[in-house]
Amino acid sequence: MEYKVLYRKYRPDSFKKIIGQDYTVKMLQNAIIHNKIAHSYLFTGPRGTGKTSTAKVFAKTINCEHLVDGEACGKCNSCLSFNNSPDIIEIDAASNNGVDDIRELINNVKIAPTESKYKIYIIDEVHMMTPSAFNALLLTLEEPPAHAIFIMATTNVESVPITILSRCQRFNFNKISLDDLVKQIHTICTEENISITDDAVLEIANLSEGGMRDALSLLDQLSATGDEITIDKILVNYGSISLKFIKDLLKFVENKDIENIHKAFLELQNTSSDYKVFIKKIVQELSNEGISILESNYSGNFSYKQIKKIVFELNDILNKVNININPFILIEMVFLESLNYENNEIENKNVNNYMENVDNILNNSNEKKKIDFGLKENKKESKVIEKENDKEYLEKLKKIRVNNCFSNAKKEFLNNFQSKWQEAIDDDNIKPNIKSFLLDSKIVAASDENCIITAKLKSTVHLINHNLDELTNELNKYFEKKVCFIALDENEWQSARQEYAQTIKNGGTYTKMSEDEIEELKPKNKSDIEEIATNVFNRDKIEMV
Ligand SMILES: [Zn+2]
Known part of the structure; x- marks a missing residue:
């Protein structure tokens, strides 16, 4: 046959x-x-x-x-x-x-x-x-x-x-989601009696980046020998890198373990690993850690600023057209440099000094237990309240801004804002974190003063929505006015768009809404680091003690 x-x-x-x-x-x-x-x-x-x-x-x-x-x-x-x-x-x-x-x-x-x-x-x-x-x-x-x-x-x-x-x-036509790819690969493997491990299925889905044809031709090639398809087989054949390797490397960076960082990169330089796949995986992993920091459930040593800096610099490497030296040498430099990152050092020193102070106070105090207890309780409470307010505010803000954008959405605004967006991307003076937002997202709808943007990664959407004021301020000079942005992930955008089409089809209209009513829910305008310090270490409380 x-x-x-x-x-x-x-x-x-x-x-x-x-x-x-x-x-x-x-x-x-x-x-x-x-x-x-x-x-x-x-x-x-x-x-x-x-x-x-x-x-x-x-x-x-x-x-x-x-x-x-x-x-x-x-x-x-x-x-x-x-x-x-x-x-x-x-x-x-x-x-x-x-x-x-x-x-x-x-x-x-x-x-x-x-x-x-x-x-x-x-x-x-x-x-x-x-x-x-x-x-x-x-x-x-x-x-x-x-x-x-x-x-x-x-x-x-x-x-x-x-x-x-x-x-x-x-x-x-959208890129096919990771879940859909994984499901289809599983179905076909069962049907075709192809033996494959779960992590190998996920790796194929990852490598094919939303394309079913790529996923299935990878599967074709890997199944040709009739042996079980394992993650190692894929890593060896397709220059991919295991998640374990990525996680280990990040642990070394977190612990400032320069010797092991260097060993890991020597290993990478000697393999046929694809540095682009490597960078994408590292960025995905780091952005997960970034979110944990923002959501105050993080226990590692990275600071949010340090993560942002690494992500932006890795993105720069991805954008370089010609790299004549081994790209892993450049990537290693990004990581080593991040260890000396000034703010990070200051921040770590502060935290260390501060923890020492806490120890001293606690050791010399008769009220040790009470203070200890107070710390824990307070930390928990403030975290929970802040997170709930945050979420509620963002959900309401999304509704209002999407509505306001649709109330006066026009193609000409969209075209105009898209070209300003590009102008900002091309400007070397724009803040690095804002630039990384712009590169990873796009404007999909615009009115005279509202913009809806989408990004492929949910983590990018999250980061943008937690830095909307900074984004607006930074883009003021390109847009020549204050524009209200809101970021949606692809699913949210698709359903907003369908709803809009349905409303217009039924002869409905959108009336502009005011943001005043949710003003009181707006999180206080602290920097990320301050926020983390207050949340995790409850600094104010300690200084009072
Ligand atoms: Zn027929």
């Missing part, structure tokens, strides 16, 4: 099998069910996220003669002949980027479909077409025959001319 690569074998053949694109699937199915099919569609998004598969499922379903719950029946003439149907025309613009194919397409487009309701053109990698091919296509899109539907897909929407864009219904 001919071997079929996993990606082809498990290619979804119905809407319900499409993974991670719920919104798009729902909209496309609704279009078919309510008979509101447009003449041209554009599917955009990163590679391996299901654009072409979805285009095929969509085409098959459009032409099916007996729909069942918005899915193709799989039994009618159209469904059975779908793969060989002369009415489904697939064009890969990456390989046929000449004008000839498009010209032929246009000559034939007026001829009615031979056996189906519609003649459907699926054009993959549409951005690869030449300008004259685009012009030829444009003529057809302007006055398409009633029986023709165009479904175009691209990984690079910026290269598609605006004249084409404006004639298409556009759907953005």
Whole structure:
């Protein structure tokens, strides 16, 4: 039997099998069910996220003669002949980027479909077409025959001319979430009798960065020998680095254990490890620690500022186009330098002095027990209250700012703010932490004075929302006014967007709300370090003793 690569074998053949694109699937199915099919569609998004598969499922379903719950029946003439149907025309613009194919397409487009309701053109990698091919296509899109539907897909929407864009219904395909990738890899391994460990599944999902095709071709390669797929096999073959190695290294940095830091980097320099994968993993791990610090449940030695500094400098290394020396040498320098980080030293010294004082006081005091008890109780209380207020404030602030943004959202504001955003990124004088926020997020909606931004990592969203005032102040000079920002993670943004679309569709409107009513909930404006010091060590209380 001919071997079929996993990606082809498990290619979804119905809407319900499409993974991670719920919104798009729902909209496309609704279009078919309510008979509101447009003449041209554009599917955009990163590679391996299901654009072409979805285009095929969509085409098959459009032409099916007996729909069942918005899915193709799989039994009618159209469904059975779908793969060989002369009415489904697939064009890969990456390989046929000449004008000839498009010209032929246009000559034939007026001829009615031979056996189906519609003649459907699926054009993959549409951005690869030449300008004259685009012009030829444009003529057809302007006055398409009633029986023709165009479904175009691209990984690079910026290269598609605006004249084409404006004639298409556009759907953005998201990167597939880690959970969805893990689930699908597990399912396929069970189905195919591939033996694999849980941490190996997770590592494959991590390495494929949201692309199902990449995940499955990795799985194909790793399963070729028939042996069990283990984390070590992946680490060796794909230049990946184990989480344990990362955690150990961070422990060495925390403990200022220079000898072991150096040993670890010597090891890295001698492997084929990919430094980009390494940096991404380190940053992910550090941002988790950063959140623990902000949420006051952290027991390590890193300071928040130190983490920010390391993350920003590693990001700089990622952005360097040409690195002529071994990148791990640069990365090691970032870590070693962070050990001498001035604020960190001062902070540690303060903490040490302070702890010494506490010991002295406690040892010389008759009221040792009482003070001890008071400390613990107070620490717990203030932490809990502050955390709850914080959360409540942020949730309310999100609602208000999203609402206010939608109350006057316009494309022109969005374009304008996006270019200012870029201006700020390009400015070397901007504060490093703010720059790292800007690099890791993007503006997705804007009114005259509100901006909604999204970031892939929840930790970035968290950090931005805990530094909104600083962000506004720093961006004042680029935006030339005070803009109220709010960061949403991708899920929050998708549901906000759907709600907005629904409201507008139903003729609803958004009325601007005031932030005054939640002002009292706003956390006091302490620096992160002060906040941690007060929360964890309850400094005020001690000095009174
Ligand atoms: Zn059918």
